[in-house]
Amino acid sequence: MNLFVVKLSLCFLLFSKITFGQETLEYKLNIGDNLIITQVATQEIVQNMNGSKHEMLNNLECDFNLIVTAKTDSSYVINFSFKRLKIKTMSNIYGELMNVDTSTELKEGNFEAKMFAGLTNSVLKMEMLKTGKIVKITGTEAMIKKMVNKTGIEDEFTKELMFEAIKKEYGNESLSRSFEQMTYCYPEKKVSVGDQWTNNFSGNLIAKNTWTLKEINKSIILSGKSNISMNSQEESYVMKLKGTQETEIIANKKSGFPELITVTSNTQGTSITDQMGKLEIPTTIKSKTIYKTKKYVQ
Structure with missing residues (x-):
């Protein structure tokens, strides 16, 4: 056999192995697709103050709905709305700090419950690239006005x-960057099992993420490892933390949409409050968040 033909055949076989072993990972949604996602999160906060510990536990449950209304070659337009929000915050020193459940009847005097009741059933519009990166979310001003009006406060300045x-x-x-932490996981190039790629999150949580394609058979399975930092600043309170985060994603192979996401993080740093004379308080936060897609309609 001609030596050139042998080399050409070998080159073709190698190229085919590389090419056909690669996959394009992306969202493949259709107009009318309807997804109902449940988020369940726990967050343990420990602050060491003068030899004593202030321990807080946050429990959150949230249901939200995504309906695809339009698509282009590179992105989707999605109607996004919160359906239910449940938050409970407990302190070992102060007891119950917050107890909100928008699915139950509002109790008189529960200021937070009234406010968050305005969060649900407001329809926002989201544009998302096929990688999961959020281009923008619009419509939040009307939602926030509804939240404020629900409180019953009449003073315009307040x-x-x-x-x-x-x-x-x-x-x-802020909502765009927050929601992106659930959706933005796919690369811009074709990958094979075992390949890695990187992306970044911004906002209150800054993360440098390294993703790995673990498996692609009946499902797409990804794992992510991240270095994270949190810098929350209010008028009288500053929290600066750094740590690590691990993410496991099981996504529908046909649609690319995650069916199960598990996120765990550990951070350490300091909290500074005006009430304690700018004292730096050693602070740790451990959290676990699970997202489940309850319904997918094609």
Whole structure:
């Protein structure tokens, strides 16, 4: 056989092995797709103050709904709405700090419950790339106004202050960056099992993520390892923490949408509050968050 033909055949076989072993990982959604996701999170916060420990436990449950309304070659337009929110915060020193459940009847005097009741059933619009990166979320101003009005406060100056405070957590930009932490996991190039790629999260949580394609058979299985930092600043309170985060994702092979996400993180640092004369308080936070897709309609 001609030596050139042998070399050409060998080159073709090697190229085929490389090419056909690679996969394009991305979201493959259709107009009308309807996803209901449940988020369950626990967060343990420990602050060491003068030899004593202040321990807080946050429990959160949240249901939200995504409906695909349009798509382009590179992105999707999605209607996004919160359906249920349940938050409970306990302190070993102060007892119950917050108890909100938007699915139950509002109790008179529960200020937080009234406010978060305005969060549910407001429809936001989200644009997401096929990698899961969030381009933008719009419509949060109307939602925040509803949250403020639900409290029953009539003083306009107080309402404006409250609007700006809520906007820090639930405004267009902050909500985009927060939600991206669930969706943004796919690379911009084809990959094979065992390959790695990187991306970054911004916002209140800054993360440098390294992703690995662990398996692709009936499902897409990814793992992520991240170096994270949190820098939360309020008028009288600053929290600066650094640590690590691990993420495991099981996604639907056909749609690319995660069916189960498990995120665990450990961070350490300091909290500074004006109430304690700018004293730096050693602080650790351990958290675990699980996302489950309850319904997928094609």
